[in-house]
Amino acid sequence: MVPNDPRGLPAGEGLYVKIPAMAPKTKAGVALLKDLYLRMLRIRAIEEAIATRYSEQEMRCPVHLSIGQEGPAVGVCAALKVDDYVMSTHRSHAHYLGKGGALKPMLAEFYGRAAGCSVGKGGSMHLIDMKVGFLGATPIVGSTIAIATGAAFGSRLKGEKRVVVSFFGEGSTEEGVFHEAMNFAALKKLPMIYVCENNLYSVYSPLSVRQPKRPLAALAAAHGMRSLKGDGNDVVATLRLAETAVKHARSGAGPVFLELDTYRWREHCGPNYDNDIGYRTEAEFQKWKKRDPLLRSERELAAAKAFGPGEVDAAKARYQAEIDEAFAYARACPYPDPSELLTEVYAGVAAPSINGAKAAA
Numbered sequence: 454m455v456p457n458d459p460r461g462l463p464a465g466e467g468l469y470v471k472i473p474a475m476a477p478k479t480k481a482g483v484a485l486l487k488d489l490y491l492r493m494l495r496i497r498a499i500e501e502a503i504a505t506r507y508s509e510q511e512m513r514c515p516v517h518l519s520i521g522q523e524g525p526a527v528g529v530c531a532a533l534k535v536d537d538y539v540m541s542t543h544r545s546h547a548h549y550l551g552k553g554g555a556l557k558p559m560l561a562e563f564y565g566r567a568a569g570c571s572v573g574k575g576g577s578m579h580l581i582d583m584k585v586g587f588l589g590a591t592p593i594v595g596s597t598i599a600i601a602t603g604a605a606f607g608s609r610l611k612g613e614k615r616v617v618v619s620f621f622g623e624g625s626t627e628e629g630v631f632h633e634a635m636n637f638a639a640l641k642k643l644p645m646i647y648v649c650e651n652n653l654y655s656v657y658s659p660l661s662v663r664q665p666k667r668p669l670a671a672l673a674a675a676h677g678m679r680s681l682k683g684d685g686n687d688v689v690a691t692l693r694l695a696e697t698a699v700k701h702a703r704s705g706a707g708p709v710f711l712e713l714d715t716y717r718w719r720e721h722c723g724p725n726y727d728n729d730i731g732y733r734t735e736a737e738f739q740k741w742k743k744r745d746p747l748l749r750s751e752r753e754l755a756a757a758k759a760f761g762p763g764e765v766d767a768a769k770a771r772y773q774a775e776i777d778e779a780f781a782y783a784r785a786c787p788y789p790d791p792s793e794l795l796t797e798v799y800a801g802v803a804a805p806s807i808n809g810a811k812a813a814a
Contacts, residue, residue: 482689483754483757483759485689485692486688486689486750486753486754486757486759487754487759487760488531489527489528489531489688489689489692489750490688490747490750490751490754491768492527492531492551493523493524493527493688493746493747493750494747494765494768494769494772495550495772495775496519496523496526496527496546496547496550496551497520497523497747498769498772498773498776499546499550499556499772499776500518500519500520500546500547501520502773502776502780503516503518503546503563503724504516504518504520504719504724504725505724506780507723507724508724511564511784512563512564512577513564513565513576514563514565514576514577514578515543515576515577515578515722515723516546516563516577516722516723516724517543517544517545517546517577517578517721517722518544518546518717518718518719518723518724519544519546519547519548519717520717520718520719521715521716521717521718521719521741521742521745521746522544522547522650522652522685522715522716522717523547523688523746523747524685524686524687524688524691524713524715524746525547525620525648525650525685525691525713525715526547526548526550526551526620527547527551527688527691527746528685528688528689528690528691528692528694528695529551529618529620529646529648529691529692529695529711529713530548530551530552530553530618531551531692531695532692532695532696532698532699533552533586533616533618533695533699534586534615535553535585535586536586536615537586537615537616537617537618537699538586538587538588538601538604538605538608538615538616538617538618539552539586539587539588539617539618539619539620540587540588540589540590540597540600540601540604540617540618540619540620541580541587541589541590541597541619541620541621542578542590542591542592542594542597542620542621542622542625543578543590543591543592543594543722544622544650544717545577545578545580545590545620546559546577546580548587548590548620549580549582549587549590552582552585552586552587553582553585553587554570554580554582554585554587555570555582555584555585556775556776556779557779557782557783558570558582559580559779560779560780560782560783561573561782561783561786562575562576562577562579562580563576563577563783564783564784564786565788565789566783566786566787566788566789567786567787567788567789567790567793568782568783568786568787569783569786570582571797572789572793572796572797573788573789574789574797574798578590578591578592579591579592586615588600588601588604594621594622594624594625594628595621595625595628595630595631596630597619597621598619598621598625598628598630598631598634598647599630599633599634601617601618601619601634601645602617602619602634602637602638602643602645604617605617605638605643605644605645605708606637606641606643608644609641609643609644614644614703615644615703616644616645616646616699616702616703617643617644617645617646618645618646618648619645619646619647619648620648620650621647621648621649621650622649622650622651622652622655623649623650623651623652623653623655623660623669623712624655624656624663625649626649626664626669626672627655627663627664631672632672632676634647635647635672635673635676635678635708635710636676638676638678638707638708639676639677639678639707639708642705642706642707642708643702643707643708644702644703644705644708645702645708645709646695646698646699646702646708646709646710646711647673647708647709647710647711648695648711648713649669649670649710649711649712649713650685650713650715651669651685651712651713651714651715652715652716652717653716654717654721654732654733656721657721657730657732658732659732659733668682668712669682669712670682670710670711670712672710673710674710678707678708678709678710679698679701679706679707679708679709679710680709680710680712681694681697681698681709681710681711681712682711682712682713682714683711683712683713683714684713684714685713685714685715685746686714686715686716686744686745686746686749687746687749688746688749688750691713694711694713695711697709698711715746716738716741716744718738718741718742726738
């Protein structure tokens with residue numbers, strides 16, 4: 454058994470990497486944690502606002518919230534450059550925001566408006582912001598693992614130095630495309646970083662009834678790539694792990710797999726809590742809530758006296774003002790015109806027509 458392994462699982466040689474805990478000891482360390490904390494705080498505020506407003510029945514798309522899972526998104530994205538690529542899944546809000554995706558187009562997309570980041574056609578599971586390297590998200594489990602691997606292969610062919618990150622949940626490791634992509638990336642030594650957010654559940658099914666007791670990182674290690682496991686709710690540890698992965702992948706040494714332990718607070722899909730329906734317990738939830746990435750950061754920052762009087766409240770007020778403005782913008786934007794049904798759908802290929810309307814290439 455590996456000491457401090459949050460799963461208590463046996464870890465193969467070199468899989469579990471013990472990164473020093475947060476506890477910032479230097480001025481630079483305190484500043485770093487403060488920055489990461491504020492990024493997580495903003496994402497938390499946005500997600501909670503979505504949860505609160507969702508009952509208004511104006512966001513006509515499913516939402517998979519990232520509340521409780523901000524650590525992996527912020528820690529990994531903080532290790533990337535603007536022109537590095539990120540792809541995500543149905544639970545993509547934190548990854549999109551962590552990479553720098555614009556808030557107003559994101560919320561406009563939730564409301565199905567033409568100003569949305571997917572011109573109102575994708576909803577919350579199809580976010581994209583090419584300006585910051587967020588290539589997109591799709592809800593098909595495991596699908597973006599292959600797409601991201603293809604993007605890494607394309608970057609390699611072009612001689613570019615970017616790395617590509619694919620975020621996915623542990624349920625994706627049970628898809629065939631996961632292994633196909635791993636094999637290809639390892640064969641070609643692609644600049645890929647596969648980030649598995651292990652939150653223990655695939656919808657309502659616990660990992661314990663789906664897979665043998667082992668680190669998920671062992672699956673990727675079997676394909677011959679560097680595979681690391683860490684605590685996703687420790688944002689600084691996650692950043693350090695991601696920096697290690699980025700350095701390895703960018704150097705041409707090949708892909709890296711990161712298994713990051715975390716936990717979602719709300720239901721699989723929707724704004725509510727679901728600890729009372731039987732697949733998990735309130736006791737388990739409370740145990741993980743004590744490991745909240747924001748709460749852990751707050752404790753360390755308080756010990757370091759990192760914030761002045763009222764500084765956190767001022768940040769919360771600033772984020773709330775930004776969120777209120779973005780929601781007002783999204784709700785005021787027009788819906789797409791029906792004539793634009795087939796635009797922004799096909800790229801560079803002959804497009805079909807529906808009732809005489811031909812899609813723009």
